[in-house]
Amino acid sequence: MSSFLEINNISKAYSGSENDRFLVLKNLSFDVKQNEFLTIVGPSGCGKTTLLKLIAGFIKTDSGQILKKNKILNGSAPDRIMLFQDFEQLFPWKTVLENVLFPLRAKNILATKNERVTLAKKYLKDVYLENYLDFYPHQLSGGMKQRVALARALVIEPAILLMDEPFGSLDGQSRNYLQDMLLEIWKNYNRTIIFVTHDIREAIKLGDRIIVMENEPGRLKKIIVNKIKRPRQQVDQEFIELYNQIYALLK
Amino acid sequence: MKVKTYLKRIIWIVFIALIWEIIAKSAYFSPLIFPGLETIFKALYTELFSGELLKQIIFSLSLIIQGLIISLIIALLFSLLSLISKNFNSLLDTLIALAHPLPGIALMPLVLIWFGVGTASILFIIVHSVLWPLVLNLRTGFKAIPEIYKLVGKNYGLNSFEIMWYIMTPAAFPYFLAGLKIGWARAWRALISAEMLFGAAGSMGGLGWFIFKKRVFFDLPGVFAGIIVIVIIGILVEDLIFNKLEDMTVKKWGMQI
Numbered sequence: 250m251s252s253f254l255e256i257n258n259i260s261k262a263y264s265g266s267e268n269d270r271f272l273v274l275k276n277l278s279f280d281v282k283q284n285e286f287l288t289i290v291g292p293s294g295c296g297k298t299t300l301l302k303l304i305a306g307f308i309k310t311d312s313g314q315i316l317k318k319n320k321i322l323n324g325s326a327p328d329r330i331m332l333f334q335d336f337e338q339l340f341p342w343k344t345v346l347e348n349v350l351f352p353l354r355a356k357n358i359l360a361t362k363n364e365r366v367t368l369a370k371k372y373l374k375d376v377y378l379e380n381y382l383d384f385y386p387h388q389l390s391g392g393m394k395q396r397v398a399l400a401r402a403l404v405i406e407p408a409i410l411l412m413d414e415p416f417g418s419l420d421g422q423s424r425n426y427l428q429d430m431l432l433e434i435w436k437n438y439n440r441t442i443i444f445v446t447h448d449i450r451e452a453i454k455l456g457d458r459i460i461v462m463e464n465e466p467g468r469l470k471k472i473i474v475n476k477i478k479r480p481r482q483q484v485d486q487e488f489i490e491l492y493n494q495i496y497a498l499l500k
Numbered sequence: 501m502k503v504k505t506y507l508k509r510i511i512w513i514v515f516i517a518l519i520w521e522i523i524a525k526s527a528y529f530s531p532l533i534f535p536g537l538e539t540i541f542k543a544l545y546t547e548l549f550s551g552e553l554l555k556q557i558i559f560s561l562s563l564i565i566q567g568l569i570i571s572l573i574i575a576l577l578f579s580l581l582s583l584i585s586k587n588f589n590s591l592l593d594t595l596i597a598l599a600h601p602l603p604g605i606a607l608m609p610l611v612l613i614w615f616g617v618g619t620a621s622i623l624f625i626i627v628h629s630v631l632w633p634l635v636l637n638l639r640t641g642f643k644a645i646p647e648i649y650k651l652v653g654k655n656y657g658l659n660s661f662e663i664m665w666y667i668m669t670p671a672a673f674p675y676f677l678a679g680l681k682i683g684w685a686r687a688w689r690a691l692i693s694a695e696m697l698f699g700a701a702g703s704m705g706g707l708g709w710f711i712f713k714k715r716v717f718f719d720l721p722g723v724f725a726g727i728i729v730i731v732i733i734g735i736l737v738e739d740l741i742f743n744k745l746e747d748m749t750v751k752k753w754g755m756q757i
Contacts, residue, residue, distance in 0.1 A: 307651060327657045338648050342670045342753045352656040355666055387754025405656065 252280035253441060254304070254409065259313030261299055272466035273299045277313075279460060279472060281409075281443060286435055288456030289445045292499060296467025297445040301411045304443065305331040317408075327356065330402040331411040334418060336394045339386040345397050346382040349373055352405045372400040375434055392416075392423035399431070403438065412444040416451070428454055432479065449495050453488060454481050461498045470498055535721045543721035544728060553710065557729060560706035563619060564684075564691050567626030571634055571683060574627070579638035580664065592635065600632040604690040608697055622694045622706075629690035630683035637682070641675025642668055674750045674757045681742055688734060 261274045273296040281287050289297055302308050304315055306325035315322045322329075332338070339348050349369040352358070359365045373379050376396035386394055395415050402410060416424045432455065435442055446452050452459045459473045473495070477487045517537060523529070524536035531539070547553035582589040604625040615621040649671055653663040695708025705713070707726055714722035750756050 305655060307654065325654050325657075327655065329655075331651070331655055333648055333651075335646075335648055337646060338652055340649065340652075340667070340670070341755050342673065342749075351666075355653075355656060355658055355662060385753055 253283035254281035255316040257314045257316060259303065259310045261303060261311050275466040275468045277469055279469060281441060284439045284441055286442045286455055286457045288452040289460045289462060290449055290452040290495065291462030292464050293447060295462040295464035298413050301331060301413050301445055305329050305411050327405050328407050329409045329411055330407040331413060332398055332402055332415045334414040336391045338398050339394055341386050344383050344385055345378060348397055349401045349404050352401060358405060369404055372403045376400045376430060392419050392427060395427065408441060410440050410442045412442060414446050449492055450483060453491050461495055532720060539721045540724040544725035547722065547725050556707050556710045559704045560691060563622055563706060564626060564687050567623050567687055568630060568683065571627045571630040575631055575634040575638055578635050579642055582639060583642055596632055596636060604629045605693055617698050621698055625690050625694040626687045629686040633682045633686065634679040637675045637679025638672060641672030645671040674755045677750060678757060684737060692730065
């Protein structure tokens with residue numbers, strides 16, 4: 250497989266006080282393959298979120314480029330949808346169904362309302378929320394909100410999903426449930442997913458490859474190809490070995 | 501809970517009416533100055549059914565609705581412009597600092613000279629009373645919108661105008677509604693005082709003018725009839741319209757501020 254998304258020697262600094270420029274990412278390079286599930290793990294402050302925001306096009310790199318199919322990316326576009334850790338990424342004045350319809354309606358995708366509703370319902374079924382169409386976000390749990398956000402992202406069929414610790418604020422049980430659901434969706438729809446987390450187990454469970462980063466400034470430490478067969482169990486010997494390897498890298 | 505609140509309120513109103521009636525019946529004051537409830541309600545009844553009072557109510561309400569709509573449009577424009585332009589924002593800050601503390605009544609002599617006696621003057625006073633609190637609320641509302649909503653809009657390929665219309669306007673709605681509530685209360689007060697001072701344009705002068713006229717003829721039951729109407733309209737708008745609107749929107753959305 251050729252490289253689908255190419256991160257080419259990017260650096261990013263935030264200006265702090267006066268001359269103090271804080272370097273967040275330094276000379277970061279890696280490739281992402283099409284339909285790959287890539288996880289990025291690293292300590293807090295290693296620039297994981299900044300990296301996703303750069304790929305999403307919310308902010309600009311100081312140097313280096315991000316290329317998709319050999320074309321330099323400029324600005325944000327619906328081919329790269331970001332999912333946030335924050336539960337409050339849904340619009341509270343819209344129901345679950347209306348939230349998922351929002352990108353379709355706003356961008357005039359599909360001609361009729363019926364077609365749009367059918368599509369939205371299909372993705373809401375994939376996240377097991379077909380019975381909550383008329384609920385408002387404030388009536389949902391955190392995990393359910395994240396599932397709506399996922400359905401909203403999937404509905405416009407983005408090539409790349411950028412996930413910024415979307416399950417980071419959930420309890421263990423919900424997190425497991427959502428991880429399995431995400432893997433199922435990834436298998437069914439052939440999406441490229443870049444998933445940032447600080448949880449080593451999550452990175453191992455989900456990723457085809459795992460990028461380990463270190464901080465101050467944020468840079469690449471190692472790229473690990475995860476050969477463990479799915480479904481991956483935390484008690485498997487291989488899982489534990491990989492865990493220990495990454496744990497040692499992060500120390 | 502809600503029924504209980506209403507019940508308590510009714511009990512208190514009955515209690516106050518009772519005291520009123522006792523004082524009136526004691527004849528300590530002349531009935532010309534302190535009329536009994538019976539005469540007051542008789543006056544209310546005849547004025548309502550002669551059509552005179554009803555016409556004035558409609559006149560006043562149509563004025564206030566016009567004033568609110570004008571204020572809304574200007575407030576929305578001002579607060580959106582202040583988001584776009586830093587210079588306009590600082591101009592708006594100055595305008596609010598100057599105009600907001602200024603009671604509408606203080607402008608009346610000036611307005612009389614500029615616009616003369618008539619609806620234009622009353623509208624001016626209403627807009628002045630409503631506009632500034634509304635702008636303040638709307639601006640706060642726009643600033644309080646979580647950054648994440650705008651990022652989501654941007655991510656789905658919306659342009660700045662679409663983000664403003666589809667995301668920022670509904671997201672600021674709770675503040676807008678709060679501003680409208682304050683605006684209504686201020687407009688209602690401004691309207692009645694302006695009507696009293698400006699008087700009638702033709703036969704129409706609104707509720708304020710109605711009360712003022714009754715005083716001139718020393719018709720105190722008529723004055724009280726006007727006051728009761730003002731109170732009732734105030735309660736109806738607060739309890740029915742605004743509470744209903746809140747139930748249908750911010751309460752349903754879990755967005756109360």
